[in-house]
Amino acid sequence: MDCKKYIDERIGRLKNIMSEKGIDTVILKKPENVFYFSNFNPVLNSHPAVMIISLDEEPCLLVHSIRYVHACEEGKIKNVKIYGKWGANVPLAIHPVDAVRTLLGKRNRKLGLELDYCSAGFCSEVDDKLCPDEVVSISSEINMMKIIKDPYEIGCIRRSAALVDKGVEVTIDYLKQGYSEAEACTQGQYAMRRMWHEKFPEAEVCGFGTSEGGMIDSLHVWCLSNGHIAYGCDCPRHYHPQPGDLTLPMAWAKTDGYHAENERTVIVGELDSYKQNAYDGMLKARESIFRILKPGVTFEELYLAAAKVYSERGFDSILPGRVGHGVGCSAHEFPSLERGNLLRLQPGMVMTVEPGLMDKTWGGVRHSDTVLITEDGCELLTRFDTGAIVIECGDLRAERAD
Amino acid sequence: MDCKKYIDERIGRLKNIMSEKGIDTVILKKPENVFYFSNFNPVLNSHPAVMIISLDEEPCLLVHSIRYVHACEEGKIKNVKIYGKWGANVPLAIHPVDAVRTLLGKRNRKLGLELDYCSAGFCSEVDDKLCPDEVVSISSEINMMKIIKDPYEIGCIRRSAALVDKGVEVTIDYLKQGYSEAEACTQGQYAMRRMWHEKFPEAEVCGFGTSEGGMIDSLHVWCLSNGHIAYGCDCPRHYHPQPGDLTLPMAWAKTDGYHAENERTVIVGELDSYKQNAYDGMLKARESIFRILKPGVTFEELYLAAAKVYSERGFDSILPGRVGHGVGCSAHEFPSLERGNLLRLQPGMVMTVEPGLMDKTWGGVRHSDTVLITEDGCELLTRFDTGAIVIECGDLRAERAD
Numbered sequence: 064m065d066c067k068k069y070i071d072e073r074i075g076r077l078k079n080i081m082s083e084k085g086i087d088t089v090i091l092k093k094p095e096n097v098f099y100f101s102n103f104n105p106v107l108n109s110h111p112a113v114m115i116i117s118l119d120e121e122p123c124l125l126v127h128s129i130r131y132v133h134a135c136e137e138g139k140i141k142n143v144k145i146y147g148k149w150g151a152n153v154p155l156a157i158h159p160v161d162a163v164r165t166l167l168g169k170r171n172r173k174l175g176l177e178l179d180y181c182s183a184g185f186c187s188e189v190d191d192k193l194c195p196d197e198v199v200s201i202s203s204e205i206n207m208m209k210i211i212k213d214p215y216e217i218g219c220i221r222r223s224a225a226l227v228d229k230g231v232e233v234t235i236d237y238l239k240q241g242y243s244e245a246e247a248c249t250q251g252q253y254a255m256r257r258m259w260h261e262k263f264p265e266a267e268v269c270g271f272g273t274s275e276g277g278m279i280d281s282l283h284v285w286c287l288s289n290g291h292i293a294y295g296c297d298c299p300r301h302y303h304p305q306p307g308d309l310t311l312p313m314a315w316a317k318t319d320g321y322h323a324e325n326e327r328t329v330i331v332g333e334l335d336s337y338k339q340n341a342y343d344g345m346l347k348a349r350e351s352i353f354r355i356l357k358p359g360v361t362f363e364e365l366y367l368a369a370a371k372v373y374s375e376r377g378f379d380s381i382l383p384g385r386v387g388h389g390v391g392c393s394a395h396e397f398p399s400l401e402r403g404n405l406l407r408l409q410p411g412m413v414m415t416v417e418p419g420l421m422d423k424t425w426g427g428v429r430h431s432d433t434v435l436i437t438e439d440g441c442e443l444l445t446r447f448d449t450g451a452i453v454i455e456c457g458d459l460r461a462e463r464a465d
Numbered sequence: 466m467d468c469k470k471y472i473d474e475r476i477g478r479l480k481n482i483m484s485e486k487g488i489d490t491v492i493l494k495k496p497e498n499v500f501y502f503s504n505f506n507p508v509l510n511s512h513p514a515v516m517i518i519s520l521d522e523e524p525c526l527l528v529h530s531i532r533y534v535h536a537c538e539e540g541k542i543k544n545v546k547i548y549g550k551w552g553a554n555v556p557l558a559i560h561p562v563d564a565v566r567t568l569l570g571k572r573n574r575k576l577g578l579e580l581d582y583c584s585a586g587f588c589s590e591v592d593d594k595l596c597p598d599e600v601v602s603i604s605s606e607i608n609m610m611k612i613i614k615d616p617y618e619i620g621c622i623r624r625s626a627a628l629v630d631k632g633v634e635v636t637i638d639y640l641k642q643g644y645s646e647a648e649a650c651t652q653g654q655y656a657m658r659r660m661w662h663e664k665f666p667e668a669e670v671c672g673f674g675t676s677e678g679g680m681i682d683s684l685h686v687w688c689l690s691n692g693h694i695a696y697g698c699d700c701p702r703h704y705h706p707q708p709g710d711l712t713l714p715m716a717w718a719k720t721d722g723y724h725a726e727n728e729r730t731v732i733v734g735e736l737d738s739y740k741q742n743a744y745d746g747m748l749k750a751r752e753s754i755f756r757i758l759k760p761g762v763t764f765e766e767l768y769l770a771a772a773k774v775y776s777e778r779g780f781d782s783i784l785p786g787r788v789g790h791g792v793g794c795s796a797h798e799f800p801s802l803e804r805g806n807l808l809r810l811q812p813g814m815v816m817t818v819e820p821g822l823m824d825k826t827w828g829g830v831r832h833s834d835t836v837l838i839t840e841d842g843c844e845l846l847t848r849f850d851t852g853a854i855v856i857e858c859g860d861l862r863a864e865r866a867d
Contacts, residue, residue: 185585293534
């Protein structure tokens with residue numbers, strides 16, 4: 064599916080917002096937002112791409128010379144300009160803000176910037192060199208636009224969801240055979256890569272860059288056990304899960320820029336009654352969310368439904384801060400399923416549902432699914448084994464190391 | 466090797482700089498810098514960690530509640546404080562800047578911030594809530610500190626270098642057997658993961674997070690062929706290299722936060738004379754850099770040495786913008802091997818040497834090595850096959866797909 068028409072639609076919607084707010088020009092630098100309006104992901108962000116959208120001019124994608132061929136061939140913006148010297152390309156200027164000034168000129172204008180993302184240095188350079196009448200934040204308007212996914216985006220997330228289902232399934236298979244966390248994750252990642260080759264060879268699996276690097280491969284699996292679960296995110300260790308453990312493999316993937324995740328807590332052998340109560344509570348908390356997950360419900364109601372289950376089971380003191388979040392180009396996108404969020408669900412939203420508990424003394428419990436809100440309810444995009452998952456002790460490889 | 470003493474040394478050196486410049490407190494948010502002064506990498510950065518270093522107070526690592534256990538157990542800073550509600554932890558405040566105000570109070574002080582990284586919104590909130598006398602940039606001072614690596618850092622980069630050597634070696638092996646770019650990279654990554662398990666099981670292989678996500682696995686291999694090389698960085702494709710092609714597998718890895726890279730241009734069969742001239746030029750350009758690579762030489766001299774070789778061979782119009790860059794916690798760290806950079810090499814610097822050419826009409830040539838500057842010269846940390854690399858056509862698998 065070609066995304067060009069959706070890119071055009073997004074730019075059109077942004078221009079409507081700009082008209083309403085009297086904003087003449089929006090300058091975007093956040094890699095996920097530049098991608099959203101151009102389909103161009105430089106992968107590395109140490110030479111950032113800039114998207115310039117004016118009410119009365121053609122949208123412009125401004126990239127470093129070294130990214131020019133890539134931007135022209137994979138971006139969906141006709142008007143590509145360059146800054147910085149590399150090879151035969153003739154840049155507008157060496158530095159990006161000078162190039163923006165060459166493009167826009169100094170004139171009275173109201174500018175929209177991502178004030179929660181763009182550095183203070185960049186914003187003050189824009190102020191000095193473009194001399195706008197006024198600078199306003201455009202981040203929350205873009206966040207609001209991005210929460211409803213179009214069919215192209217849903218297609219991408221669906222593919223990513225198929226990959227993470229595979230990643231978690233294979234990782235659990237290897238944990239069952241007594242492999243260490245890290246070894247099992249390696250097998251899960253390898254299986255995701257092979258599925259990419261076989262099922263989705265046309266998709267890109269890159270992520271988005273930091274200010275000094277990039278993410279070339281986004282197909283990741285990791286796994287935490289027991290007290291380590293309380294880290295939330297970390298590198299898997301060379302630990303072989305033991306009877307009585309909770310172990311939590313997690314797979315994340317992006318295809319063509321769009322994220323999905325599947326996270327599953329696995330019971331090894333038999334749990335003590337405290338952990339079993341937490342695990343059962345987690346499954347009930349999920350049920351209580353899925354029971355009401357449809358358009359019209361508020362994000363807070365989803366949180367409260369899960370919190371109520373945990374409270375009744377005695378976990379009031381360790382309630383999670385949120386029980387899920389939007390996903391899209393980012394793993395953690397706006398908005399959160401949390402107390403105080405009165406936004407209502409709408410068809411086309413995609414989010415994780417992951418009411419969990421974490422405590423360093425005993426571990427934690429969490430299943431995370433990637434879920435699409437439909438006209439009259441929801442659709443799980445991740446489907447692998449949504450209930451209790453148990454590794455019987457007899458399955459663990461006899462010769463495991465420790 | 467425990468890095469605690471090096472973290473203490475770094476904080477001591479920063480405090481000396483602060484004293485000289487009359488800066489009372491530095492507040493850091495860039496994940497790579499927070500890690501440099503704390504050894505804490507949250508992996509995900511959607512709830513950012515903040516490092517606060519004052520001349521007259523104990524250094525403080527401020528993290529979101531969800532990262533508290535991780536920060537306490539893996540960071541090397543005793544004084545860990547929290548913001549944001551999650552579980553049983555009692556935060557100083559919900560938002561990070563409010564927590565900073567609680568810690569520091571409103572009082573006359575000169576503040577150092579990463580003005581090239583911290584968002585305009587964050588900086589203006591700091592201004593409003595902390596009411597400093599003055600805010601100055603601290604980024605270039607930290608960049609300068611970071612260019613000389615200590616023995617702990619060199620040890621980490623050495624491990625990463627061993628991994629990327631393996632990644633490129635195995636990828637080339639599979640390309641030889643006729644596998645596609647993407648398939649060969651999958652095998653390269655898989656080999657790096659297994660080498661991690663076997664040789665460096667105690668190391669973490671995570672990267673650093675973006676504002677809405679993170680990099681859980683940093684062991685990446687990718688490969689570009691022919692015109693695609695002009696993208697610089699992109700997802701490998703399901704393309705099977707053909708006789709006459711240039712194909713360029715690249716491996717990047719981080720262990721315990723420190724990056725190394727190995728990139729190798731491979732000749733498939735026989736090249737036409739234009740490409741062969743470029744390839745030979747690349748090897749000569751490398752030689753001309755390695756010949757002078759020792760303390761005292763300027764970064765510009767390295768650039769000019771390579772540029773001269775390319776100019777003599779007729780490539781004046783497509784000279785690269787730089788022929789290498791510093792590496793450390795980032796893939797692309799300060800400084801660049803470029804025209805105009807009069808900084809002189811010193812022992813302990815680590816950089817890539819990668820004089821290359823790229824052009825979409827015929828492809829590109831580049832070997833990249835990770836190199837340590839020693840007392841009297843340099844040491845290649847990446848060692849796999851630094852000369853011409855050729856896949857004979859007879860090696861290509863007969864049954865390859867296209």
